[in-house]
Amino acid sequence: MNISIFRTAMFACITLIACSPTESKLEAFGKASDAAVSLVAIPAQLSGSTLSDAEVNRNHCRYVRGNKYELAATPSQKPSKLVLQQANVAKALSAYSKALAGALSSEEEKALREAGAGLAGELGTTATTLGASPKVPEILNLLTSAILRIDANRRLADIKAEMDTVLPYLIVLETRLREDAKTVDAEMERRILDWERQARCVLSVSHRNDPTTRALFLEFDETKRKLEADRRKASKAADGVAKLIEAHFVVLGDKGTLEEGLDILNGFIGQIEAIKDA
Amino acid sequence: MAKISAAKKTIINAFNMLLNIRDQTSGLTAAQKSDISTALSALKLEYVALSGVDPNATYSEITHALTTAKTNLESIRKQRNQLKNTLTSVQKIWGSMNAVIGLIT
Numbered sequence: 001m002n003i004s005i006f007r008t009a010m011f012a013c014i015t016l017i018a019c020s021p022t023e024s025k026l027e028a029f030g031k032a033s034d035a036a037v038s039l040v041a042i043p044a045q046l047s048g049s050t051l052s053d054a055e056v057n058r059n060h061c062r063y064v065r066g067n068k069y070e071l072a073a074t075p076s077q078k079p080s081k082l083v084l085q086q087a088n089v090a091k092a093l094s095a096y097s098k099a100l101a102g103a104l105s106s107e108e109e110k111a112l113r114e115a116g117a118g119l120a121g122e123l124g125t126t127a128t129t130l131g132a133s134p135k136v137p138e139i140l141n142l143l144t145s146a147i148l149r150i151d152a153n154r155r156l157a158d159i160k161a162e163m164d165t166v167l168p169y170l171i172v173l174e175t176r177l178r179e180d181a182k183t184v185d186a187e188m189e190r191r192i193l194d195w196e197r198q199a200r201c202v203l204s205v206s207h208r209n210d211p212t213t214r215a216l217f218l219e220f221d222e223t224k225r226k227l228e229a230d231r232r233k234a235s236k237a238a239d240g241v242a243k244l245i246e247a248h249f250v251v252l253g254d255k256g257t258l259e260e261g262l263d264i265l266n267g268f269i270g271q272i273e274a275i276k277d278a
Numbered sequence: 279m280a281k282i283s284a285a286k287k288t289i290i291n292a293f294n295m296l297l298n299i300r301d302q303t304s305g306l307t308a309a310q311k312s313d314i315s316t317a318l319s320a321l322k323l324e325y326v327a328l329s330g331v332d333p334n335a336t337y338s339e340i341t342h343a344l345t346t347a348k349t350n351l352e353s354i355r356k357q358r359n360q361l362k363n364t365l366t367s368v369q370k371i372w373g374s375m376n377a378v379i380g381l382i383t
Binding site for chain 2: 092109167
């Protein structure tokens with residue numbers, strides 16, 4: 001199998017030590033996968049925040065029009081079940097990516113190898129004290145590292161087995177997100193419209209020339225922009241998951257080590273930021 | 279079972295080759311890009327079918343699969359740390375034994 005160019009780039013990166021230290025790679029992975037996940041979680045957040053904002057503004061309008069003060073009601077509408085289910089998937093996806101990054105941690109692999117070498121050293125000391133050949137410590141060291149390498153390979157196989165189990169579900173998730181995109185977008189559009197209606201009401205009952213009205217106007221303006229931007233980002237959720245799927249395929253097809261697995265994931269998941277900003 | 283995992287391997291290899299072509303080849307025409315993307319989608323669906331996962335799995339089922347994998351990955355990590363701790367404490371015990379052996383030999 002040939003993913004040579006990518007691998008070459010990775011090796012160059014490792015040999016030149018031009019890349020960031022491992023722990024920050026883990027951090028980068030965490031951030032990037034959160035970026036993918038946040039795309040999936042946007043509709044639920046947007047729905048929730050616009051619903052309560054709209055209710056507060058509706059209540060404010062009612063008050064300014066001469067009604068008695070009352071605490072704003074809890075919104076009678078809720079984000080749809082679909083949007084809430086997507087938010088749950090987002091949460092699980094985030095926890096899974098973090099666990100995956102932790103399992104691939106090369107810092108912990110290194111600590112394990114060092115612990116093995118330390119034990120081999122002590123065993124070697126015993127052997128030479130008891131009169132064994134001076135070759136024995138060296139052999140013990142080789143043996144321990146060989147055992148630990150087998151152990152690391154088994155661990156990588158276990159991690160890949162988990163990724164293999166998850167992969168078909170990610171593929172179904174991508175399909176579902178694409179199929180449901182229109183429905184979810186329509187819900188966000190409705191929520192934004194309703195939010196805007198209440199915001200306009202608040203503006204209309206305010207004195208147009210009052211400086212505080214200008215502040216209010218700008219605030220609504222900014223929120224509206226952000227809501228529309230979030231709505232556009234949310235439409236890319238399926239593309240973000242598609243990148244995660246590709247990363248899984250590459251790691252599953254690769255014959256490299258645990259450390260390289262993390263590098264490959266990072267390389268792909270870094271592209272999610274680009275999707276977000278596109 | 280062996281046949282399924284061999285078939286999965288074939289799909290993984292084909293998928294990665296296509297990805298490589300898509301991302302590393304310059305000057306692909308729009309038609310070629312779209313062909314690659316169609317092929318990638320087909321391979322993905324084939325992978326789902328081979329895995330025996332319902333292609334209409336619900337969001338809750340997806341959530342469940344992710345949560346199970348998360349738990350298993352965490353236990354893989356835990357085992358590694360336990361092994362490291364065991365090795366470290368055996369090393370310590372052995373170290374003190376070495377001191378004794380050094381005295382009696």
